[in-house]
Amino acid sequence: MKYLSEESLSCTVSGLFIIASPFWGRSPEWQLENYTLHADFEKALPALPYIFLYHSFRENVVPFSHHQAYARKLPQSIQRILPGEEHLFSKGLPILVxxxxxxQL
Structure with missing residues (x-):
């Protein structure tokens, strides 16, 4: 997300899939300057026809509030709120597939 909002692309992106991602800068324990997004990062994104957000509702690594922060910034996104508390999806993520x-065209 940081790269897409701060750099120019020379290709077309068909979709963006964000899986259990921290919203860096959101809270004191999630501060890392190299990953923190600009306040209005969503305005700088290239045209993305599809943005998907995946997050387990009771995840114990990255709190669900991070998903909610992305959803507020990206209201056009397709949200996939998953049951359970997985972060790494060790058994796969069939909905992503x-x-x-x-x-695919």
């Missing part, structure tokens, strides 16, 4: 396949 389905979403990627849905974008």
């Amino acid at each position: 389905k979403d990627v396949r849905s974008l």
